[in-house]
Amino acid sequence: MSEFPYDKDRRDPRRFDRRKSTNVSAHLELLSKMSGHLAVTLNIEETIQKALDLIVQFVKAEGGALFLLDNRNNTLVCKASVGPVDIHGITLNTGEGIVGQCVAENSSRIVRDVQQDPDFDHSVDESTGFQTRSILCAPMVGHFEKIGAIELVNKSDASGLFSDTDLLMLQTLASAAALAISNAHMAEDLVAQERVSRELELATEMQRSLLPTARPAPFPVCGINLPANEMSGDFYDFFELGDGRVYFSLGDVSGKGMDAALLMSKTASLFRCLGKTQHEPHVLLATINRELCETAIHGMFVTMACGLFDPASGEVQLANAGHEPPLLHARDGSFTATPASAPPLGILPLVAGDDGIRKETLQLDGGTLYIFTDGVTEGDLANGKQLGVDGFTAIVRESAGLPAADRIEAVVSRLGNTGRSRHDDITLLAIDASTTCLKKDITHNSAPMVALHTFPARASELQAAREFVSKACADCGCSKSMATDIVIAVGEAIQNVVRHAYKDVEAGEATLEIVCKDGIIEFQLQDSAPTVDPEKLKPEWPEEPGPGGLGICIIHDIMDEVEHLPAPSGQGNLLRMVKYIESNRNET
Amino acid sequence: MKHEISQKQDSSVVAFSGEIDLESSPAAREILLKCFESTSNVIVDLSEVSYIDSSGVASLVEALQAAKKNGSRFSLAAASEPTRRVLELARLDKVFTMYDTVDDGLTA
Secondary structure, three states, X not given: OOOOHHHHHHHOHHHOOHHHHHHHHHHHXXXXXXXXXXXXXXXXXXXXXXXXXXXXXXXXXXXXXXXXXXXXXXXXXXXXXXXXXXXOOOEEEOOOHHHHXXXXXXXXXXEOOHHHOOOOOOHHHXXXXXXXXXXXXXXXXXXXXXXXXXXXXXXXXXXXXXXXXXXXXXXXXXXXXXXXXXXXXXXHXXXXXXXXXXXXXXXXXXXXXXXXXXXXXXXXXXXXXXXXOOOOOXXXXXXXXXXXXXXXXXXXXXOOOHHHHHHHHHHHHHHHHHHOOOOOHXXXXXXXXXXXXXXXXXXXXXXXXXXXXXXXXXXXXXXXXXXOOOEEEXXXXXXXXOOOOEXXXXXXXXXXXXOOEOOEEEEOOOOEEEEEOHHHHOOEOOOOOXXXXXXXXXXXXXXXXXXXXXXXXXXXHHHHOOOOOOOOOEEEEEEEOOOOOHHHHHHXXXXXXXXXXXXXXXXXXXXXXHHHHHHHXXXXXXXXXXXXXXXXXXXXXXXXXXHHHOOOOOOOEEEEEEXXXXXXXXXXXXXXXXXXXHHHHOOOOOOOOOOOOHHHHHHHHHOOEEEEEEOXXXXXXXXXXXXXXXEHHHHO | OEEEEEEEOXXXXXXXXXXXXXXXXHHHHHHHHHHOXXXXXXXXXXXXXXXXXXXXXXXXXXXXXXXXXXXXXXXXXOOOHHHHHHHHHOOOOOOOEEEOOXXXXXXX
């Protein structure tokens, strides 16, 4: 049975003996001293050397060594050594030798005469010249994982043999050391994790700063980027050139990790830097491709569309390398896709031109060009289905009256509030020609637009505005009686702007745009007054004959289509009225 | 908008010409209401009115209401095509007493 003093003393305090009492308090003192060292330091190497010194001294061994398990290659490495021979740094295989077996079997060993023990490995003695007689070895286990073992050699008293008490003592000390080492490992991991997470935070911040700052309307380009994780593999950018044109780009790097994010940052920087001097978008993409190919890594690539928008002409010059086809939402409500002419960037050398990256010219004609990553079309809706291109066009169509920034926000909000985690970054860019090109469109639009009249919203301007309408009706071939009706209806509409819309604010301008095409004459009357709730603009005949609300009723009576919309610029009201034309010929 | 007032028998004939819109309707209203101070029958000659909007119609309605209130008569005569159309659209062509000519109004 155990000679360890605690048990006997606890069983019968009367048998307490001075010699053993000294022994117990010395044990406790050592344990407390060692635990104190182990608890306060995070420097494991230094601490375990100190612990081993104390243990060797206390157990009265000639030497000792502390081995830690290296899980990567299943070896035991000597991390501290005390005694005549320094074996610090030597490596043993787990399962081999007495130390190896201790760790493998998670059991202590006491070997009183190594010469009689078949497990003893003589190689160390042979190489060092040391003569091992007896061994004491205890494994270290902390938080349910094997950590290593402490081995003591040759008791240095007359007997030269370790006792069971020595073994128990070593086991206790080894447990304390194991716990401390395990804690220190965990602390190290935490510190490393903390550092990585702080670095990730900085990288996220840095990456967000690469995105352009939103510009208020009527600036024609706006975008959104919603990363699935901290870092995004998508990007968009836009900036103005000196001549008023706006350069824009949107890209998607294959993959989603930190490597994708870094390649994204590189590509975005190349666009911004080279775009300042290279004003041909397809040549720019070819140049970026060359750069990416030169430093290609792990087969990563970038799909990217970029282009130049000229607000003066409403024209976009677009180049697309392997990216989702941008969609043009025209004023007539139709959508047109522009598929990529070249493969993604970073794979093959590409030339600018018909054999490689082509330049496409699009006339936005007051419409909006949308460029997006597959995270948008493949994004999950609340019902679990993917949005798809059809879902995308449906949302855009529904929100057609809103400013472009609100339209792309509407798309993203459908994807963002599903309660599920996103698996891809969501990035969306809109180039909106409706605000900037409205007036210029009139002159060079393919549709036969008739006229545009901008005037201060004052009573004294009404007569001139009506004359403008009357002339337009004549130009469109309206019959005389129809022209009379139209002048009455549009006159009421303009009068409402003057009398009601600007009632509480200083009178601003109103714009009347008249378009005549395909047998209809369309009037768009826009003001910049506070937005009026369309619910309040429904025709309702007064119960008593009188003038209240008369204008609206007259407009609805005369016009075939009447629509109250928020102004596309975000402020004001837009009244759209359509009359189906009966020509002069029908009247005669 | 221009106007001319003539006294014929015991009636006042107010002949407007041009356009009665938001800009001129407050003046039209003043002219008509003032006529009732001196006469109990007001006929409005609309033959030379090329356009009237809802605010102009509102002035006519107000004059009609004033006449009813003090037992006077108020009628419209010789309405031009555009004027007639607006009154029709406003569903007020049956509310006003309308004569084809000013003379019809005077002899009624």
